Amino acid sequence: MGLLLLLPPSYLLIRSLEAPGVAGAVLLAPGTWAAAGRTLLLAAAVGAASSALGLPLAWLTLHTNLPRRRLWLVLVALPLVLPSYISAWLFAAALGPRGLLWQGIGPALGLSRLPSVYGFWGAFIVLTLCAYPYSLLVIRAAWTRLDGSLEAAGRSLGLGPWACFRRVTWPQLRPAVAGGALLAALYVLRDFGAVAIMRYDTLARVIYLAYGSAFDRHTAAVLGLLLVAMALGLVSLERGASRRARLHRAGSHGGRPIAPVALGPWRPVALACCAALTALAVVLPLGILSHWLLRGLAAGERLSGLWPALRGSVTAAALATVLTLVAALPGAWLTVRRPGHRARLLGRLSWTGQALPPLVVALALVFASTRLLPALYQTLPLLLLAYVILFLPEAGSSLQTALRQIHPALGEAARTLGRRPTAVFRTVTLPLARPGLAAAAALVFLTCLRELPATLILSPAGFSTLSISIWSAVSEAYFARAALPALVLVAVSAPPLAWLSLRGEA
Amino acid sequence: MSGDPMLSCRDLSKSYGPVRALEGVSLAAERGAILAILGPSGCGKTTLLRLLAGLETPDEGSIHIGDRLVDGPGAHVPPERRRVGMVFQHYALFPHLSAAENVAFGLPRATEGDRRVQAMLGLVGLSALGHRLPHELSGGQQQRVALARALAPQPELLLLDEPFSNLDARMRVTVREEVREIIRATGTTALFVTHDQEEALFIGDEVAVLNGGRLEQLDAPATLFHRPRTRFVAEFLGQTGFLPARVTEGGLNTELGPLAQRVDLPPGEEVDLLVRPDDLSLAEDALGSARVYRRVFQGMHLLYRVRLPSGRKLDVLAPHTQFIAEGAPVRVWLNPGHALAGFWRGEALGG
Numbered sequence: 001m002g003l004l005l006l007l008p009p010s011y012l013l014i015r016s017l018e019a020p021g022v023a024g025a026v027l028l029a030p031g032t033w034a035a036a037g038r039t040l041l042l043a044a045a046v047g048a049a050s051s052a053l054g055l056p057l058a059w060l061t062l063h064t065n066l067p068r069r070r071l072w073l074v075l076v077a078l079p080l081v082l083p084s085y086i087s088a089w090l091f092a093a094a095l096g097p098r099g100l101l102w103q104g105i106g107p108a109l110g111l112s113r114l115p116s117v118y119g120f121w122g123a124f125i126v127l128t129l130c131a132y133p134y135s136l137l138v139i140r141a142a143w144t145r146l147d148g149s150l151e152a153a154g155r156s157l158g159l160g161p162w163a164c165f166r167r168v169t170w171p172q173l174r175p176a177v178a179g180g181a182l183l184a185a186l187y188v189l190r191d192f193g194a195v196a197i198m199r200y201d202t203l204a205r206v207i208y209l210a211y212g213s214a215f216d217r218h219t220a221a222v223l224g225l226l227l228v229a230m231a232l233g234l235v236s237l238e239r240g241a242s243r244r245a246r247l248h249r250a251g252s253h254g255g256r257p258i259a260p261v262a263l264g265p266w267r268p269v270a271l272a273c274c275a276a277l278t279a280l281a282v283v284l285p286l287g288i289l290s291h292w293l294l295r296g297l298a299a300g301e302r303l304s305g306l307w308p309a310l311r312g313s314v315t316a317a318a319l320a321t322v323l324t325l326v327a328a329l330p331g332a333w334l335t336v337r338r339p340g341h342r343a344r345l346l347g348r349l350s351w352t353g354q355a356l357p358p359l360v361v362a363l364a365l366v367f368a369s370t371r372l373l374p375a376l377y378q379t380l381p382l383l384l385l386a387y388v389i390l391f392l393p394e395a396g397s398s399l400q401t402a403l404r405q406i407h408p409a410l411g412e413a414a415r416t417l418g419r420r421p422t423a424v425f426r427t428v429t430l431p432l433a434r435p436g437l438a439a440a441a442a443l444v445f446l447t448c449l450r451e452l453p454a455t456l457i458l459s460p461a462g463f464s465t466l467s468i469s470i471w472s473a474v475s476e477a478y479f480a481r482a483a484l485p486a487l488v489l490v491a492v493s494a495p496p497l498a499w500l501s502l503r504g505e506a
Numbered sequence: 507m508s509g510d511p512m513l514s515c516r517d518l519s520k521s522y523g524p525v526r527a528l529e530g531v532s533l534a535a536e537r538g539a540i541l542a543i544l545g546p547s548g549c550g551k552t553t554l555l556r557l558l559a560g561l562e563t564p565d566e567g568s569i570h571i572g573d574r575l576v577d578g579p580g581a582h583v584p585p586e587r588r589r590v591g592m593v594f595q596h597y598a599l600f601p602h603l604s605a606a607e608n609v610a611f612g613l614p615r616a617t618e619g620d621r622r623v624q625a626m627l628g629l630v631g632l633s634a635l636g637h638r639l640p641h642e643l644s645g646g647q648q649q650r651v652a653l654a655r656a657l658a659p660q661p662e663l664l665l666l667d668e669p670f671s672n673l674d675a676r677m678r679v680t681v682r683e684e685v686r687e688i689i690r691a692t693g694t695t696a697l698f699v700t701h702d703q704e705e706a707l708f709i710g711d712e713v714a715v716l717n718g719g720r721l722e723q724l725d726a727p728a729t730l731f732h733r734p735r736t737r738f739v740a741e742f743l744g745q746t747g748f749l750p751a752r753v754t755e756g757g758l759n760t761e762l763g764p765l766a767q768r769v770d771l772p773p774g775e776e777v778d779l780l781v782r783p784d785d786l787s788l789a790e791d792a793l794g795s796a797r798v799y800r801r802v803f804q805g806m807h808l809l810y811r812v813r814l815p816s817g818r819k820l821d822v823l824a825p826h827t828q829f830i831a832e833g834a835p836v837r838v839w840l841n842p843g844h845a846l847a848g849f850w851r852g853e854a855l856g857g
Binding site for chain 1: 559560561584585586587588590591592594595596598600601602611612614655656659
């Protein structure tokens with residue numbers, strides 16, 4: 001099972017080594033390093049901005065007298081459920097040179113167009129709005145676990161509130177803040193839709209163009225490897241940060257909760273900030289989506305095209321969910337019940353899997369299948385294989401969480417009461433793991449539903465999904481045609497995904 | 507041990523990586539007996555229990571239950587075929603099943619209403635609560651459901667892993683008496699593990715003391731208390747002082763005066779006598795060479811901690827009416843009324 005995760009990068013490596021001349025030329029080309037530099041710049045900027053937004057938001061929704069803090073947490077974390085390509089398209093449609101904003105005010109002000117939103121700033125804003133909820137949740141989780149009595153001790157030793165934050169709270173929170181920033185940066189490295197729509201030439205976009213224009217496989221393979229290497233670097237940094245965050249937690253459990261800070265006159269300001277962010281990241285996109293939908297319906301867009309896409313999405317996602325869970329279960333079981341050598345290796349492989357950008361996995365599978373198993377190319381099984389590789393790590397960790405909650409003594413008790421191991425699994429483990437299994441299944445299903453790059457590249461000819469319909473309509477600038485599948489996708493996936501991501505928090 | 511052992515294990519050893527959890531342990535329990543396994547945490551007692559249940563496989567040695575070989579060279583009977591019941595430390599009740607369904611779990615094709623389930627619930631006094639889920643029961647009730655569940659399939663051997671450690675001190679005393687009665691009533695052979703010496707002496711017909719993976723001693727509680735074979739056993743059974751003595755022609759000579767107890771050693775040899783607080787008496791005496799440095803009120807008794815001229819500290823038990831101020835000079839003497847146990851070069855003195 002772990003070998004699946006190694007398949008894409010190893011195949012890319014083989015392909016790159018086959019043509020050392022091309023590989024060398026690509027790696028030495030200034031364009032390559034410019035793209036890599038842009039990728040890193042964007043990742044660093046989004047990471048920093050995400051933690052800069054996440055830290056104060058975590059504080060506001062945890063430790064202040066902000067009215068309805070829990071509701072605000074859910075609202076400000078909600079952008080998490082919008083796929084980046086939908087956010088990017090809506091952003092461009094609203095604020096683009098001749099977007100909705102221009103249509104509203106442009107002619108009146110005598111402007112022929114608004115300044116361009118494309119390029120770095122557009123990609124930066126869109127990706128920050130998509131990725132900051134991850135930082136927020138990581139920082140908030142770490143802050144929740146801090147022992148409030150440490151802060152009380154700091155205050156009683158004569159520190160003011162600010163000095164206390166700086167000298168007591170911040171040092172404990174720092175690993176989580178770094179981890180949150182790295183998670184957001186990883187989101188950028190894995191992203192394809194937003195940079196493509198915002199026309200910012202990061203590695204992902206360059207790879208896609210190289211693949212799409214000339215079927216230039218060696219170049220795409222080398223660039224893909226470069227992207228994987230960068231993502232691996234980020235993932236190992238992130239792991240280091242989260243390990244330090246765990247160390248800080250050790251020994252400080254069971255402390256008193258921290259007393260909320262009275263915001264005083266700042267309370268309306270804080271409220272306004274949260275409201276503005278929610279408006280920008282949630283209300284505005286949904287409003288624009290509805291606007292285009294109405295415009296499309298008025299212009300005679302028909303619903304009929306929706307059904308094949310919906311059916312395709314649901315079919316692929318459902319099959320992928322079953323396959324991914326089946327593939328993830330043995331590993332999760334091994335990790336939870338038989339920790340040791342093999343489990344550690346598997347864990348390491350699995351976090352390596354998180355560094356695989358979907359675009360790169362898809363390309364590797366295209367290359368591998370056309371060369372080794374041409375019959376598989378452009379078939380549903382290959383798309384499903386990509387989904388399994390992409391979502392195996394996530395499924396594995398949710399299954400582990402579910403299994404970890406079942407005390408091993410329960411299984412042993414069943415054994416001493418005369419049940420064989422298979423019967424124990426059926427009568428004890430499975431019933432107890434059912435809620436966790438359902439959550440893991442839902443998570444994989446919803447993530448598959450939203451997936452764009454692998455779906456785009458690997459879908460069989462004539463196979464349509466919601467994400468593909470959105471993408472093709474947007475890339476041909478038929479915004480009104482994209483609105484309906486986008487709204488359906490958001491309506492189907494957003495509420496359960498929000499519940500799954502935030503159920504532990506609010 | 508004679509007669510008809512229900513359980514016998516020979517030379518059991520088990521390691522976890524470099525850690526030797528159990529080393530060459532041999533013991534036996536007679537049919538219907540209750541055997542307590544006593545030792546500090548990490549002494550290997552839980553490992554022993556898990557080996558007997560079949561949840562782990564021994565590295566060396568053999569286990570017989572009744573006349574069946576369940577572990578030995580080339581043999582390992584899996585837990586579900588051992589007919590060994592187990593009460594887990596945290597009870598391990600199935601949270602998705604009611605109390606009655608938990609009890610029925612080990613019975614072939616039993617349903618809630620089955621007479622056996624009702625009988626077991628009745629035995630542990632929970633007939634009315636069979637429909638409740640584990641989290642709706644108190645700690646003591648969960649404990650009894652766990653016991654009923656383990657006993658329902660009529661196991662040949664019942665294992666209990668620190669069964670009372672989750673209960674508060676007051677409840678522990680009542681529950682352990684109930685549990686002892688229930689086990690007695692079913693005539694089951696039982697092994698239970700504890701780190702509490704009082705509990706072991708109370709429940710066990712015999713007590714096995716484990717230390718560092720080795721069996722130190724296996725004896726009836728009174729023998730264990732009065733004739734500990736090692737210093738570890740003497741100290742672990744609590745409230746123990748040691749007093750050096752020199753062998754003389756007529757008996758022993760100690761810092762507290764002579765003692766007319768004969769030992770099989772040549773005169774001049776040094777031994778360590780085991781003196782418990784009730785083996786000593788004291789009286790306030792301005793000329794006494796010992797001093798009270800601490801007085802502990804224990805309700806029915808007073809415990810005086812005294813320092814002898816040599817600097818040695820001993821505990822002395824006195825009636826609650828004998829009130830002596832801290833710091834007062836006292837005279838202390840040996841008043842055992844029985845032969846004292848003692849050690850010569852680490853070996854227990856012969857009876």
